[in-house]
Amino acid sequence: xxxxxxxxxxxxVVLVALSVLSDVVVGxxxxxxxxxxxxxxxxxxxxxxxxxxxxxxxxIEYVSLTLFIxxxxxxLVWLWRVxxxxxxxxxxYGQRAVLWGWLPVVQLWVPRRVVLDVxxxxxxxxxxxxxxxxxWWGLWLATLVLNRVVxxxxxxxxxxxxxxxxxxxxxxxxxxDAAEGVLLVVVVQRITGWQSAADFPPAPHPAPVxxxxxxxxxxxxxxxxxxxxxRPE
Numbered sequence: 590x591x592x593x594x595x596x597x598x599x600x601x602v603v604l605v606a607l608s609v610l611s612d613v614v615v616g617x618x619x620x621x622x623x624x625x626x627x628x629x630x631x632x633x634x635x636x637x638x639x640x641x642x643x644x645x646x647x648x649i650e651y652v653s654l655t656l657f658i659x660x661x662x663x664x665l666v667w668l669w670r671v672x673x674x675x676x677x678x679x680x681x682y683g684q685r686a687v688l689w690g691w692l693p694v695v696q697l698w699v700p701r702r703v704v705l706d707v708x709x710x711x712x713x714x715x716x717x718x719x720x721x722x723x724x725w726w727g728l729w730l731a732t733l734v735l736n737r738v739v740x741x742x743x744x745x746x747x748x749x750x751x752x753x754x755x756x757x758x759x760x761x762x763x764x765x766d767a768a769e770g771v772l773l774v775v776v777v778q779r780i781t782g783w784q785s786a787a788d789f790p791p792a793p794h795p796a797p798v799x800x801x802x803x804x805x806x807x808x809x810x811x812x813x814x815x816x817x818x819x820r821p822e
Contacts, residue, residue, distance in 0.1 A: 592674060597667040598781035602756065602774050604660035609770035611653035616756075616763030618649045623756040627749045665691075667777065674784050675710035682706075683702065701726040711783040721779065724771035728765055735762045 602625060625642040628634030669687045672680075681702045682690065690699030702720055709715075739758045746752050 592670050593785070594667060594670050594674070594781050595785050597663065597670060598777050600663045601660065601667050601777050604656065604736075605770045605777075607774055608653070608656040608660045609767045611649070611656050612763045612766040612770075615649055615653050616760040618646045619756040620645050621757035623749075623752040626752050630749055648791065664777075667781075668703070668707070671707050671711065671780055671784060674789075675707045678706065678710040680706040680710075696728065707780060708776070711780050711789070713783060713786070721772055721775050725769060725776055728769035732762055732765045732769060736755055737764065 622642055625634055625639060629639050651719070665687060669684070672684055672687055682699060686699055686703050690696065690703055701722065704726075705719055708717075708719055708722055738796065739762060742751070742755050742758060746755055
């Protein structure tokens, strides 16, 4: 049964936009933290300012994490519904892949395939460019790897230069997150727009008609032997 997804799409767009904004704030918060630590080491910043920095950065990180979780949950609900609406093609994975596809290891390829199948089933014309999906997924994988790199950098940071490097890395991840979020919004709005059209689901495209084969040529039977030409015994 078809279910409308425009309201969910709006919620996804708003939450993703807020999440991207919070990531950018986290990036600048990392730069603020690095400058505060540098000032503290040089004796310019006191304990009160250092404590304030810690409180502010921690609050920013909690807000960013909350927005990320909220946007992820709403996105999964949206993806579940558009996957259920898009049954006009054969999908690579079943409906539940919307959920288990994000488990470790399989998350590297299954969610992209799920979204691509929904894109293909929802598009009004066949073979529509899927560059938006592929770029979104590539940036998501890049941020996934870089976030782990940043976490290790934070764990090993022990000097002012280390914290400055962390701040630069966090800013780079924030910019990639922003680009990934923009592309995700494009994908969500495209699929939602297609599925909200009056002519959705699109009529299946007929398979090409093969020319009919000519019937086999039937040869006439050979003539019976003429007894006049029979050889006498």
